[in-house]
Amino acid sequence: MNKYLKPGLAMMIFASLSLAAKAQEVDVITFEKGVQQPAVQLFDVRTAKEFNAGHLAGALQADYTDKKEFAHRVQYLDKQKPVYIYCLSGGRSAAAAKWMRENGFSKVVEMEGGILAWKQAGKALEGGAKPEEQLSVAGFRQAIQKGLVLVDVGAPWCPPCRKMEPVLQEFLQAHQQVRLVKVDGGNDQQVMQSIRAHTLPTFVFYEDGKETGRKEGVISLQELEGMMK
Structure with a gap:
């Protein structure tokens, strides 16, 4: 590190680099292999309507655009266990992953391209069928x-x-x-x-x-x- 940097500035740069190092975006194949590991928490941050139209098997859901819902549900994830996160194309999951890293989650892995990339790779989704009949x-x-x-x-x-x-x-x-x-x-x-x-x-x-x-x-x-x- 440049010896002429002031100590405070040096620490800020180091912290920023450390945070950036934790950011991880992987392709569909790598993501699919990752979610098969024990203790991984699979997290869908799309809306409930999008989720019900088709989602990855075993995923938990919280709408990132609904700040109240997201804040309520994310607190029940384990910060010490890996979180594999996705949305439709990657924008919302990137923002949600950044927030999670800044708030103590040790490992957050994003799926590059989101559900669109998953479908393009020919991967199967759960849901998307005709909704079940409601309990009267x-x-x-x-x-x-x-x-x-x-x-x-x-x-x-x-x-x-x-x-x-x-x-x-x-x-x-x-x-x-x-x-x-x-x-x-x-x-x-x-x-x-x-x-x-x-x-x-x-x-x-x-x-x-x-x-x-x-x-x-x-x-x-x-x-x-x-x-x-």
């Missing part, structure tokens, strides 16, 4: 009519929902008298509106059809159990 409000009401019921409003591509899954399973094993009813947060919009569920995940307890407790977001096993009282 009447069907939902019938499902919660008798006994203790826990309603889980979530989706497999939602980071906080996935984080809650082991807690939910532990709860159900300990309380086998409780039935679980799942509401698909990406599909069952009419039911979500009828029970005023606006956040993923949302947990609602019912006893004989009457709501007795409600919590939103990532909660503890103790909080779930407290909703029963």
